Amino acid sequence: xxxxxxxxxxxxxxxxxxxxxxxxxxxxxxxxFTVERFRRYTRTLYPGLNLxxxxxxxxxxxxxxxxQVHDVPTQEVITKDNATVSVDGVVFYQVFDAAKxxxxxxxxxxxxxxxxxxxxxxxxxxxxxxxxxSHRDEINERLLRVVDAAVSSxxxxxxxxxxxxxxxxxxxxxxMGRQMKAEREKRAVILExxxxxxxxxxxxxxxxxxxxxxxxxxxxxxxxDAEARERLAEADAKATQMLSAAxxxxxPAALNYYIAExxxxxxETLASAPNQKVVLxxxxxxxLLSSLxxxxxxxxxxxxxxxxxxxxxxxPTGPTAGPARDA
Numbered sequence: 001x002x003x004x005x006x007x008x009x010x011x012x013x014x015x016x017x018x019x020x021x022x023x024x025x026x027x028x029x030x031x032x033f034t035v036e037r038f039r040r041y042t043r044t045l046y047p048g049l050n051l052x053x054x055x056x057x058x059x060x061x062x063x064x065x066x067x068q069v070h071d072v073p074t075q076e077v078i079t080k081d082n083a084t085v086s087v088d089g090v091v092f093y094q095v096f097d098a099a100k101x102x103x104x105x106x107x108x109x110x111x112x113x114x115x116x117x118x119x120x121x122x123x124x125x126x127x128x129x130x131x132x133x134s135h136r137d138e139i140n141e142r143l144l145r146v147v148d149a150a151v152s153s154x155x156x157x158x159x160x161x162x163x164x165x166x167x168x169x170x171x172x173x174x175x176m177g178r179q180m181k182a183e184r185e186k187r188a189v190i191l192e193x194x195x196x197x198x199x200x201x202x203x204x205x206x207x208x209x210x211x212x213x214x215x216x217x218x219x220x221x222x223x224x225d226a227e228a229r230e231r232l233a234e235a236d237a238k239a240t241q242m243l244s245a246a247x248x249x250x251x252p253a254a255l256n257y258y259i260a261e262x263x264x265x266x267x268e269t270l271a272s273a274p275n276q277k278v279v280l281x282x283x284x285x286x287x288l289l290s291s292l293x294x295x296x297x298x299x300x301x302x303x304x305x306x307x308x309x310x311x312x313x314x315x316p317t318g319p320t321a322g323p324a325r326d327a
Contacts, residue, residue, distance in 0.1 A: 022054035032098035036060035044098050063098035067159060070109060072116050074165075083129040086167040090160075091116050091147070097155025105154045112151060116161060119146050132166055139163055 026049055027033050033045040037057050045052075045059075052058075074088040093112060095101045105111050123142050124132055132139065140161055148158035168176070 019054045023051055025050045025052055025059065030064065030066045032063050032065050032095075034060040034063070034098055034102050041099055041103060061098065061102035063095055063101055065095045065098065067092060067094040068109075070113055072113060072120065075117060075121070077121050077124045079124065079129050079132060080126055081128045083172060084169060085124075085129065085132065086165070087120060087124060087163060088165055089116070089120065089163045091158065092160040092162075093151070093156050093158045095155055096157050100153070100155030108154065108156070111154070112147075112156065112158075115150055116143070116147055119143055119150075120163075122146075129168065129172075133168075136163055136166070 025033065025045060027045045027047045029047045031047065033050075034041055035043045035045060035052055035057050036059075037053070041060060042057065069090055069092050072089040072091055074086055077085055077087050079085060091112060095108075101108055120143060123139060123146070127135070127139070140163060143161040143163075144158055147161060151158060
């Protein structure tokens with residue numbers, strides 16, 4: 001084969017290989033390639049094997065469409081109540097339109113970070129320090145809504161914006177610590193006062209119940225005493241009635257027995273008094289014996305008489321009573 005023919009075949013093979021490499025493009029998963037024809041965007045290549053016009057079309061931008069995360073640098077923010085705090089965060093975003101992300105904005109990552117930083121100052125600058133420290137979720141939500149609306153024209157979706165740290169000045173941290181300590185001490189004092197109040201209430205309730213029970217006991221005791229006195233009075237009345245009936249029937253033995261019993265009980269009471277050591281009796285010592293003799297005579301008359309008609313009737317005995325006389 002002539003040398004010229006061999007060279008032509010070799011050049012042709014090289015040209016075919018070059019055309020194949022220039023017209024066949026493989027896009028990896030998670031990326032999209034833009035195609036430019038004479039420096040003008042024409043279409044987007046998706047993951048897999050793609051064909052383009054060799055030497056006319058070329059790959060413009062290789063865009064990562066996976067979710068990406070970038071740190072938001074620390075910055076100083078002045079709050080609504082003029083407190084200066086240091087804030088940093090992270091932003092999560094994802095490209096959903098490779099053409100817009102490539103040709104609508106320059107330096108996409110830098111633009112997103114700058115936009116996020118600006119809106120952090122705007123959102124947090126409109127809030128008090130207490131709101132910043134206690135409403136972090138609200139801050140994240142507001143930032144996400146504002147930044148996502150701003151970057152939608154770039155073919156980008158903001159998935160999350162998270163505030164990592166909010167660092168107040170050292171003197172403000174110390175003041176907050178003192179405030180928290182004062183609040184805890186206040187709560188402790190309130191709880192202690194509530195405990196003492198509850199204890200006093202319970203103690204008062206207990207004393208009240210005790211007094212009620214004591215009053216009920218005294219009332220019950222008074223009722224019992226009154227009932228006992230009533231029964232004693234009824235017994236005395238019945239005894240007096242029976243005594244009167246005996247006297248009316250001409251039998252003084254019951255009257256003598258009654259007087260002797262009262263006499264003995266009176267003397268017993270006088271003798272058993274704890275504050276009495278010496279008892280002066282201004283009557284004859286034989287009076288008591290006479291009374292006892294009268295009781296014995298009554299007993300003999302009631303139980304040992306012959307016919308019940310020859311009983312000696314004893315007169316009433318007492319301190320000035322004389323000896324018994326026959327009826």
